[in-house]
Amino acid sequence: MSWINGKVAVVTGAGSGIGRALALELVRRGATIAISDVDVAGLEATAEQARAIGGTVRTDTIDVSQREVVEHYADSVAAELGRVNLVINNAGIAYFGNVTEMPYKDLERVMDVDFWGVVNGTKAFLPHLEASGDGHVVNISSVFGLFGVPSQSAYNAAKFAVRGFTEALAMELKMAQKPVSVTCVHPGGIKTNIVRNATAVDERIDQKGDISAHFDKVLARTTPAKAANVILDGVEKKKVRVLIGADAKIIDAFVRVAGPRYQGVVRWASGKSGI
Numbered sequence: 001m002s003w004i005n006g007k008v009a010v011v012t013g014a015g016s017g018i019g020r021a022l023a024l025e026l027v028r029r030g031a032t033i034a035i036s037d038v039d040v041a042g043l044e045a046t047a048e049q050a051r052a053i054g055g056t057v058r059t060d061t062i063d064v065s066q067r068e069v070v071e072h073y074a075d076s077v078a079a080e081l082g083r084v085n086l087v088i089n090n091a092g093i094a095y096f097g098n099v100t101e102m103p104y105k106d107l108e109r110v111m112d113v114d115f116w117g118v119v120n121g122t123k124a125f126l127p128h129l130e131a132s133g134d135g136h137v138v139n140i141s142s143v144f145g146l147f148g149v150p151s152q153s154a155y156n157a158a159k160f161a162v163r164g165f166t167e168a169l170a171m172e173l174k175m176a177q178k179p180v181s182v183t184c185v186h187p188g189g190i191k192t193n194i195v196r197n198a199t200a201v202d203e204r205i206d207q208k209g210d211i212s213a214h215f216d217k218v219l220a221r222t223t224p225a226k227a228a229n230v231i232l233d234g235v236e237k238k239k240v241r242v243l244i245g246a247d248a249k250i251i252d253a254f255v256r257v258a259g260p261r262y263q264g265v266v267r268w269a270s271g272k273s274g275i
């Protein structure tokens with residue numbers, strides 16, 4: 001029997017990609033779901049698909065960077081659905097721009113959504129997860145939380161921060177013997193809209209089409225459905241770290257073996273692909 005069966009699960013950024021696939025797989029594994037996104041049409045499409053396979057679904061338009069909104073949302077979900085067992089902080093955005101070119105406001109927006117959005121969701125739901133007596137937090141980092149990539153300093157900063165925050169939280173909750181498990185997820189390339197929806201500094205805006213085509217054709221090797229299954233299998237096994245895809249596993253091993261020398265290889269690969 002799946003741990004997820006009969007549980008109440010929350011997914012942010014569920015209007016597309018990995019979030020949508022997670023919502024659908026949670027329903028298949030027997031959960032009641034509360035899903036949210038800033039993309040109302042995308043969210044409704046996910047809800048429709050989830051209901052078509054028998055899911056009980058609550059939908060809300062939530063910007064994860066709005067702390068007070070997220071706090072109110074957490075209390076409201078717990079009150080309406082009786083408890084919250086699983087929170088997946090998945091919402092995220094991508095951005096292209098070098099440090100010297102990038103305006104502060106762009107870096108701050110990436111941190112607001114990709115880092116603070118995860119912190120807001122974690123802190124708002126933690127009391128409810130603990131009160132459930134059997135809770136789990138999943139925070140979505142990236143392989144970009146394992147190694148640096150040129151043009152990705154903002155996204156790298158947010159995803160490394162998610163990893164540090166989540167790993168510290170995992171240890172704190174274990175030491176305090178709280179009934180809440182924690183998983184940090186590092187996907188490799190997943191076939192979603194993340195790069196198509198990415199923003200870029202002016203100097204790179206012309207390159208976006210090429211980057212997006214390269215991502216779809218070469219880099220995104222795993223389907224969202226596969227990613228959702230790997231994440232939820234990791235939750236069932238209470239794994240503290242989940243890597244998704246052969247690319248993520250290779251990068252993780254390579255960075256640990258090469259140490260800082262990985263930068264030479266990444267510089268070479270980035271120059272070759274023109275990204």
Ligand SMILES: NC(=O)c1ccc[n+]([C@@H]2O[C@H](COP(=O)([O-])OP(=O)(O)OC[C@H]3O[C@@H](n4cnc5c(N)ncnc54)[C@H](O)[C@@H]3O)[C@@H](O)[C@H]2O)c1
Pocket residue numbers: 012013014015016017018019036037038039042062063064065090091092093113117140141142143144186187188189190191192193194195197220
């Ligand atoms: N696709 C990949 O290759 C990949 C790799 C590593 C990590 N990730 C991470 O996986 C997560 C999901 O991304 P995806 O690939 O499914 O992308 P996606 O663009 O298909 O979906 C992301 C969803 O998040 C929503 N969103 C964006 N900003 C939001 C906000 N402020 N509040 C609420 N929702 C917001 C979007 O509307 C969208 O529906 C992200 O955190 C991303 O960084 C993706």
